[in-house]
Amino acid sequence: MTDLSPTPLMAQAADRAAYRDYAQPGIDRVREFYRANHQHQTYDFVLAKKAKWLQFQQREMSPWDALDYLNTLVDESDPDIHLPQISHLLQTAEAIRADGHPDWFVLTGFVHDLGKVLCLFGEPQWAVVGDTFPVGCRHSDRIVYPEFFAANPDSADPRYNTEQGVYQPHCGLDRVHMSWGHDEYLYHLLKDCLPQAGLYMIRYHSFYPWHREGQYRHLTDAQDEAYLPWVQKFNPYDLYSKNPRPPVLAELKPYYEDLMAKYLPATLRL
Numbered sequence: 001m002t003d004l005s006p007t008p009l010m011a012q013a014a015d016r017a018a019y020r021d022y023a024q025p026g027i028d029r030v031r032e033f034y035r036a037n038h039q040h041q042t043y044d045f046v047l048a049k050k051a052k053w054l055q056f057q058q059r060e061m062s063p064w065d066a067l068d069y070l071n072t073l074v075d076e077s078d079p080d081i082h083l084p085q086i087s088h089l090l091q092t093a094e095a096i097r098a099d100g101h102p103d104w105f106v107l108t109g110f111v112h113d114l115g116k117v118l119c120l121f122g123e124p125q126w127a128v129v130g131d132t133f134p135v136g137c138r139h140s141d142r143i144v145y146p147e148f149f150a151a152n153p154d155s156a157d158p159r160y161n162t163e164q165g166v167y168q169p170h171c172g173l174d175r176v177h178m179s180w181g182h183d184e185y186l187y188h189l190l191k192d193c194l195p196q197a198g199l200y201m202i203r204y205h206s207f208y209p210w211h212r213e214g215q216y217r218h219l220t221d222a223q224d225e226a227y228l229p230w231v232q233k234f235n236p237y238d239l240y241s242k243n244p245r246p247p248v249l250a251e252l253k254p255y256y257e258d259l260m261a262k263y264l265p266a267t268l269r270l
């Protein structure tokens with residue numbers, strides 16, 4: 001993994017311990033979020049959500065209009081951010097740009113949470129945001145709030161509660177069903193638009209049990225292992241660029257409009 005030195009656009013190392021602190025006061029909102037998430041995200045639930053949402057029959061919007069639309073959402077799972085979604089996306093992308101990364105990487109940062117529009121289509125937040133994990137096999141005890149999986153029916157189902165579950169060893173993450181959320185949805189929406197490294201960042205940026213905790217390596221294949229450093233490279237920009245300094249949207253908009261025009265279709269079918 002490439003070392004990521006803090007830039008002026010990212011939180012300094014000494015401040016980083018304050019992020020993803022689920023024990024901080026007033027965090028019951030996050031705890032209750034994960035209680036529902038872990039109880040209801042079953043194998044069958046994920047298959048049903050894929051069948052529904054990967055038809056992309058909800059509405060058509062330009063990428064910029066979709067970002068504007070997303071801006072009405074507050075993410076209940078995030079203990080750190082109280083900013084509008086577009087501010088988080090701008091800060092993430094600007095921190096990536098400031099470090100001189102390629103434009104597709106900057107764009108990946110700018111759109112990585114766009115899949116959260118599912119919340120605005122009526123999905124509960126526990127089915128859209130938060131950390132992700134494989135379904136169809138045993139839950140790692142390194143997933144946040146693992147005790148809540150006791151209420152998940154799959155935990156008592158012998159088809160799904162062994163280490164391999166329904167999967168072959170090293171079958172590759174593409175064959176693994178992840179808990180349903182904005183990562184998987186946006187990956188399918190953009191899978192023809194970005195380089196593979198950007199797609200991995202989008203699809204697995206919430207898969208902390210893998211990219212941070214080193215779990216589920218018995219399911220990954222050589223391609224997953226090759227792209228894991230990219231997912232890890234992306235993570236600090238997602239986390240530590242959540243500074244409360246508001247980005248200047250008006251100044252940045254022309255640059256990002258050009259970037260979206262270069263890589264994305266004029267109209268997204270959501």
Ligand SMILES: [Fe+2]
Binds near residue numbers: 113206
């Ligand atoms: Fe996200």
Ligand SMILES: [Fe+2]
Binds near residue numbers: 088112238
């Ligand atoms: Fe994010």
